[in-house]
Amino acid sequence: MSRAATACLALALLVSGCVEVISEPDFVDTGPAQVSPAGAVGDLGLDLVDSRIVRVLDGDSLVAVIDGIETEVRLQGINAPERDECLGDESKRRLEEVLDGVPVQIAGTEFDQFDRLLGIVTAGGLPTNVTQVADGLAIPLAAESPIDALVLAAEERARALGVGIWDPLSCGSGPIPEVAVISVASNPPGRDEEALDQERVVIRNRSDAEVDLTGWILRDESTANRFEFPDGSRIGPGAELEIVVGCTPAPNRLTWCNDRPVWNNGGDTALLLDADGRIVDLLRYRDAG
Secondary structure, three states, X not given: OOHHHHHHHHHHHHHHOOOOOOOOOOOOOOOOOOXXXXXXXXXXXXXXXXXXXXXXXXXXXXXXXXXXXXXXXXXXXXXXXXXXXXXXXHHHHHHHHHHOOOOEEEEXXXXXXXXXXXXXXXXXXXXXXXXXXXXXXXXXOOOOOOOHHHHHXXXXXXXXXXXXHHOOOOOOOOOOOOEEEEEEEOOOOOOHHHOOOOOEEEEEEOOOOOEEOOOOEEEOOOOOOEEEOOOOOEEOOOOEEEEEOOOOOOOOEEEOOOOOOOOOOXXXXXXXXOOOOOEEEEEEXXXXX
């Protein structure tokens, strides 16, 4: 997607809160918006501060000078591919491109566990948190953010257009198998540490052919927790397979054998990747209790 096309999408999202489906293969600028992008971002109640980018670290993090202080910033509400994942380098390069040579403002008051500012970063008035998702170079996180509706709408549009990580040819060849993540049990009764066999993900083969899962990855949205399907893993047509965090074998089950819980009770995303690193399916949930 071109930079102009992305700008049109982001502007449409900011002004209307929704995206109109059009028949043309790209976005069309139908004229000036009723409000400016910066004004629309301001309408969200964000305290934007003029900033200077020092360097981009990857597709969702950077170092900036804010109020004279060099600060590491994590783009709030989104997660880009890691550098060694499908389109990880492209996501970083795209963020560098949109931040180059334009006025940059950053809003944020919260910090993550790594002491990074959770920020909404605007480039020329457009929120890069949204444009990264619109380009198919990041996905929304389960945790809510001030631009939650915007990034979710941008993801829906990117998936519909098949751009970036949603393009079956982005990092592999051939069609993506029809295997779906149908459920995540993230908060079983009792202490999570004592119910690892009940903390599970269920996937289903929705095709009429057996699928070889060797080398596939099931991971959470942090990318810190990753399960690789062992050699010979297969799922038959119409069949279901569960992947439990614990280590107790059972029919139609694969065991993660992790020694601690994986899926966050407050919200997380289960991503299923094929052996080429393409997203086969994802299931995002919130407030598991």
